[in-house]
Amino acid sequence: MSAQASSTSIDPSFVDHLTPNVAVQFLDRVAASADHEAFRFPRGETWESVTWRQAGDVVERLAAGLLSLGLESEQRVGIAAATRYEWVLADLAVMCAAGATTTVYPTTNADDTTYILSDAECRVVFAEDDEQVAKLVAHKAELPHVGKVVTFDGRTDGDPANDWVIGLDDLAKLGEAYLADHPGIVETTARSIAPDQLATLIYTSGTTGRPKGVRLLHRSWVYEGTAIQVQNILDETDLQFLWLPMAHSFGKVLLSAQLACGFATAIDGRVDRIVDNLGVVKPTFMGAAPRIFEKAYARIITMQAAEGGVKEKIFKRAFEVGLKVDELKRQGRSVPFLLNLQHGLFDKLVFSKVRERFGGRVRFFISGSAALNPEIGAWFHAAGILILEGYGMTENAAGATVNHPDDYKMGTVGPPLPGAEVKIGENDEVMLRGPHIMAGYHNLPEETAKTLTEDGWLHTGDKGSLDADGFLTITGRLKELFKTSGGKYVAPPAIESKFKAICPYASQFLVFGSERNFVSALITLDPDAMAGWAEENGMAGASYTDIVRSAAVQKMVGEYVEELNGKLNRWETIKKWQILDHDLTIESGELTPSMKVKRNVVEDRNKALIESFYA
Template identity: 80%
Template sequence: MQRRSVMAVNTDTSFLENLAPNVAVQFLDRVASSPNSEAYRYPKGSDWESVTWAQTGEMVERLAAGLLSLGIEPEQRVGIASGTRYEWILADLAIMCASGATTTVYPSTNGEDTAYILSDSECRVVFAEDDEQLAKLTSHKAELPHLLKVVTFDGATDGDWVIGLEDLAKLGDAFLESHPGVVAETSRAIGPDQLATLIYTSGTTGRPKGVRLRHKSWVYEGAAIQVQDILHEDDLQFLWLPMAHSFGKVLLSSQLACGFATAIDGRVDKIVENLGVVKPTFMGAAPRIFEKAHGRIVTMQAAEGGAKEKLFKQAFKVGLEVDRLTREGKSIPLGLKLQHGLFDKLVFSKVRDRFGGRVRFFISGAAALNQEIAEWFHAAGIVILEGYGLTECSAGGFVNHPDDYKFGTVGPALPGSEVKLGEGDEILIKGPHVMDGYHNLPEETAKTLTEDGWLRTGDKGSLDADGFLTITGRIKDLFKTSGGKYIAPSAIESKFKAVCPYASQFMVFGNDRNFCVALVTLDPDAMDGWAAENGMAGASYTDIVRSDKVKEMVGGYVDELNSRLNRWETIKKWELLDHDLTIESGELTPSMKVKRNVVEDNHKKLIDAFYS
């Protein structure tokens, strides 16, 4: 078995001694220390409504008391089936303060899987966003014998099984009258090892698995960010990430620890518009957001053509060269420096303005970010800090620092945790953020956690001399060609997305075959723009991608990709699919990860035909 020495990122773990005992106390401490500071703002009509920590605390107390009045006991599960919005945060914090355990459900999860998650977790109460989410519960009511009450944000109530958020708050008011101080008392009684959250991984195979995460895990996540001085009270976050995903929960924990304000709106189609209005100083996102933004900016400039496009390309050529010289510690020639200053005013400032103009950095997680795209944004003065973690380690395991980052890595391990490489260079993690185990799945837990507490991530990686981690890929996704060469498909797929601004998905196959092939899908929004500029305005996605002109265009990008690959990695044959991958088709998880095995099964005949 291959061994590596343990790499501790920070020998000073004194901050661990001063952690709040649980998330509820962490929240109440924040309310007490920053009562009049802005906590959240959220869209209300065409404007944004702002609330302070004190106002948030008052509403959370009412809702937590309401849950206690319904009989919620320590560690009993309470579900949230909703998109990202202010009410999601209120519900989650109320569950924490009532000593319950939040069970998260993506709003895109189908009725059958929603029922499975709520049944397996034995949820007693569920917060349901609207009538669409309510319909999933009512149609599967017989499968949910533990479900006593549903609280809806916007859906229709029946005054009995389904009540509104304000109805729950009024139940809380009555309970507080007869039990003053009950929420603070309940919060203080929660132990660090008590179950706080049950997050069901959307998994690319099989049924979702419930990951059991303790209060101390979330408190640790926020404190580990705070102690590194990454975020401060005067920062402003824009939050759109699905709160059903553990990445969103890390950002909430960081907010409680650091005290910054958060503008929250989960509508993905509003991200760019909202950034211009909110003008945040940072935002967390998945790589797909940066890929789409990069593709949109590049294609918009290409459509302009002429002098503007030449200016744009020259600006980034200069910006990337200045960045390279800076990283290598070399001096920048005066002429290049003057050009860079001019391009910053003419080009880069406009790119930054698209994101509000105040962003100190973005944090990218949930999947690998292509290094070329990170460097492209950096040339425009936008820093993207890549991080890494799994739901099984409360999402946050590694992150680059604004003052100390390396492109292509996910940074060092969080302070107070450890990392080592096991057999086959598998990344192993240990620390307060590692899960308690999988809910009702002792055998799966034993496969994933070693007896001495190390989490087997299933990812292959390498550590440099400074402890910065580079992810090579998912071990189970690596395959070997019939010629004996190992292929990391995710690395090739990521490179194509950097090369082709129209790409949505690029899936590489070739296990035990003599060459690699790919299935390609294009971004529907980007192709609408392409169609308008190429005489196909109004045509369907299928007709657009079947056109000879698009096939020729994609072929050019595949050739460019191949020029950057080793001979055995090159894509010999490829095909454009007549549809993009979707959650509804079962080819994407709710967190937008590709279910490679489903795609391969769905298109087995096409893949086999490549080799016939």
């Protein structure tokens, strides 16, 4: 057991002088950067841009519209929509009207959407389109608190003053009329918000049970943004590409950083457009979950393998050289002249083309929400693309630790944000304390008491360690660690991420074996990657199920499993495995909206198959 604690060397006194709330933070940014670009978003095939002043004008009208509907301090307003410019406008309007945003993923089913909006007692709901509106209409009787639904793209009828469903423009018109009678009301309201007032209610998608509403205060978000700003990581000259779900705390914290630092953000939540958008937008940084980097890595690797010949040989040799140069530099050793010469050549022939796929201007990516495989991180680094891993959870407003572009250790999630603390508690559990910690779970006092200590430490449920420099390494979820019948402990995430680095076709790799005499695995392959493989191997047009059941794919995956086993301890090796006939998806209920595997759901649905491994 260790009580080792860590905090950064930056003077933490900035915490005593934080902007009072998110609304004032936004208004101050509008005043300071009025004519600078704030947001960029797609309109058809082109991108439209708005300044901070233009965004501020829209937010003021929408906030006034909410006030005209009778919204009171800390009353909840739901947003059920994908990541888009209007999501940000709605959220900022709620902040400026002193309400509290309640987030709902657009993929959430009608029953869970109703549960969240009902539990939060939402007074108004922003609903993206007819599909989201339909969920609410079908359960209107169970949503007695919802007085208005405001849709971004959905159909509306009749009088905005009387109809239940109105449009975003209708809300803005209500706001204009309200402002005419109450000039200055939005700024007055914004400046009345206390730092400890509820700002956001984020319902954790959860890998088990009903989602829990996490109560996050204005000071949490202001602190998160300011803690990034004081490190001089980002400034007004940067351009972010934002695709992450804004219903997730990782997406929301990037908005806090934008308000604090003043950079512009290009927004498009369509995951299938990420790589194309990067080439057009040419951002300087982006936040993403590891799955995005895994898919990009796999796509590039398989494309090169498909080309074969001299190009593939040059590609492989380039990364051998790149990884060797990186290793020497990390060890503080000089790079031999000839090796350095080769590296320069390969940078022009190979690495520059990899960087260009991501727009060519990326200074760094930020990876969070799950562990990034170190080998994949090293591969990107060899190509001149820096991925900074960070760590946090919804319960601490997303950001607890993060590596710095000028001071990072690959394989770690960095030191704590300045002004915050990390310590290692009993059973090597990571514990957090600081201005970013939640006020508790909504309507769940017993759950809150189990998670927060009396002196303000948050139990994360993650196992980790701190090195001598205060850099945190996460080794897995305490609940996910299991012991074999032979008494050996196994950390599934470590094994699973290793397989993804080895097999470019892998989508998911789930390890089982608690209280069993050996370890087994369920495997899913990436449908896009397998479609490419099928074209190269005489199975073009075949179904995913037929492809993964083919003898050729079984043999190929078996070879990758053997390669994995060569990197594991004897008691960790995979003795039996099977490829599932479908990939895991959010829609199937096997992934959370933030792309984490619902391990218990997958295990339950494949119980007979797993049992057969041990029969």
